[in-house]
Amino acid sequence: MTPEQDYHMSPEEFRQWGYKTIDWIVKYWENIENLPVLSQVEPGDIRAKLPENAPQTGESFEEILQDLDRIIVPGLTNWQSPNFFAFFPGAISGPAILGDLISGGVAIQGMLWITSPACTELETHVLDWLVDMLGLPEQFKSSGTGGGVIHDTASSACLAALVAAREQANADINKLVAYISTQAHSSIEKGIKIAGLRRENVRFIEVDRNYAMKPDVLEQCIAADLKAGLIPCYLAATVGTTSSNAIDPLAALGAIAQKYNIWLHVDAAMCGTAALCPEFRWIHQGMEFADSYCFNPHKWMLTNFDCTCFWVKDRTKLTQALSIVPEYLKNQATESGKVIDYRDWQIPLGRRFRSLKLWFVIRHYGVEGLQHYVRKHVALAQEFAEWVKSHPSFELFVNPPLNLVCFRYKGDDKANQTILDTINASGKVYFTGTKLDGKLILRMAIAQAKTDKANVELAWQLICEVAESLAVTV
């Protein structure tokens, strides 16, 4: 009998190609500043290079790796470039990538405690660590009634919190009202839509001159809704809005949420990481009012996507909203009540071993290493803001609380759009805009792992050059 054909990579082949893949990544990073930050391809360019049909027989891994350079790299917008200042960052690190690689190699499912106890217990433990690391209230620790879990994104965390809030209200869904600021992230509005609340029952609360939610307006709004027979159930506050990094006043909002028995969810997707440093913990003042809280280590804490840390004050409210236990998932450990089954803390059933990468990052950097980068990025942003303020053709739009600078060329939207488009088309730097008070605002988010002062200087130099050329042509 001839041995059966085996199409798998042998362990030795995996080792060989694993090394080459690591080498490929190192080379990609070393070359990243020579690549345009914003991909310069046109729609359809990438697909045009791909064969119409899948191959019938296997191809060599060498060819596959070559096609990365030939087909994929030109179509990347290089988020890991130190000249990437767009949107919010997605900072990564070596230990995070390797922790994630281990997660891929062991490839366990963490849906139940029994399906890999280490996946559940490491996650609970590291999220307890983070409560202390960030100076969050004790209510979020697993030793009490709370606890933490890793979600894919802040969108999903916000949706899970909302479903818990909706179930807590236990009333006609058509009467439930959710409150967010006009500056809240679009994912919150999307979550409200997914959870089935009526779109006309979302209140976009007015903001103050720093773009933070106005507590008095919120309370008036709640009163009006109650008078109209509606039922306030969910308030989403933001610590560091996407447009301008505004910090909603948690203490004042929280007192109102408590008074009216409304679930308070706090989204600190990017800025939460700042609380690693005691001097920035003021952003979380009032957090003791929060029923749930999330931030994304995959933005500013050097941990690969996806990794959103999500805590609740009362875990039973979350699990009651999300638990359904069929026969094929029953087991003694679950029935003993001694373990956490994280499937009941999230939207999907399946889950990857995501705490590994977070554990690796915290251990590799230590608290002090992580603090170092937060302080560095905030200092760079503050310096950039000074340059803006001292330049006659630019204005600072708001005082940057942390690492996001919102500014504007003293001209119309068209001029600002030209600056944005010209620089992004050059491929040297990538940054994005937003609208505040109907005006186009330029944003510099400074938080990529390898961003140094020279990169921020380069960006500012390019911005000034384009602005100068505008002044000449006008």
Place this chain on the structure above:
Amino acid sequence: MTPEQDYHMSPEEFRQWGYKTIDWIVKYWENIENLPVLSQVEPGDIRAKLPENAPQTGESFEEILQDLDRIIVPGLTNWQSPNFFAFFPGAISGPAILGDLISGGVAIQGMLWITSPACTELETHVLDWLVDMLGLPEQFKSSGTGGGVIHDTASSACLAALVAAREQANADINKLVAYISTQAHSSIEKGIKIAGLRRENVRFIEVDRNYAMKPDVLEQCIAADLKAGLIPCYLAATVGTTSSNAIDPLAALGAIAQKYNIWLHVDAAMCGTAALCPEFRWIHQGMEFADSYCFNPHKWMLTNFDCTCFWVKDRTKLTQALSIVPEYLKNQATESGKVIDYRDWQIPLGRRFRSLKLWFVIRHYGVEGLQHYVRKHVALAQEFAEWVKSHPSFELFVNPPLNLVCFRYKGDDKANQTILDTINASGKVYFTGTKLDGKLILRMAIAQAKTDKANVELAWQLICEVAESLAVTV
């Protein structure tokens, strides 16, 4: 000025530890049959080995890797063991892991086309490939009105489909009705709950003797709901239920869905992969009626979690339900209408470059390599079923359509539970049970990447031995 302290791994350190991590994974795989398949730790054992607080200063990567063996491995239930037959499989492969590693290394965000065109276009392209590879109807291709997207799990795909169905119905949410079989996966009921439909408006349709949904009962139920003034909106059919691999009759169900304008979602989480082989495509008969369809390459197609492929017949229905476009995400490519922004096809905003691993798998194995493993697993399951049938103390509970065998020791539930518990506690094999018609049934899901005939024989031998010892003690 002293050079700034840098806490990052240097590229050379990353290379060194990257190689060691690859080596660690190879060693883990080589040793996997010496590890208990089901983790033998007690609740709290893993946490007890972890320090109470996060480290203030960084630790060496060597220590971290050592702790994997010391702390983590004992707490793994080893899904990649060839002796893992529990739940549904989570088969992986070398090329998938390395594709995922590249995704971690380039660490781009695929939320918009512009944020990495290659991420979007490769995904669209590979999902078009798969339509042909699986013999799915043309309606799912991006060249027409449809298209495919990668979600994390079938749970999320089901929820996205449901939200689209709910918006299509465009009526009072309290009147909307969803239909699933009594055998549908719990994630579908969970999705219905998340999307805000009333729990009393979920109909669990009776199944036939093969545990497939009864079309006549469905139609009676719809008629009764219409008569009561309710609005049928969503029908979820399953190709390969979790308990027994039952295949719902898509053609008959689809005709009813069409008649009453109900969204038909088809969930083929594990079994969809079988359609790679023309001889198994009968499972998808009637798929042309489906508004949406999903299957999980992360179950049986050798691709690491998370990777659920999800197609819709009319992509505008999906994007209308899930799109919200704030200022900070606006860009010319989106406004041109020439590109796909996958953020509008899914629950979260952020997304990893998941198509890389799928592309790597399809190219490494080719269609014929992937077919090979499907045929092998189905043949092993059919052989196992023959062993069950020819053994006087066991009975086959249903004829296995593909690779999942449901059987039972001819004794009471207690005896069957003892067989399950005894074998799982031995650590040699892990399999799980379910309940059908109120009886405990044993399940063998045969689909792990490295499972060979010897592993299935070992499992059967252990099962027979425990059964024999039961017969003696009784």
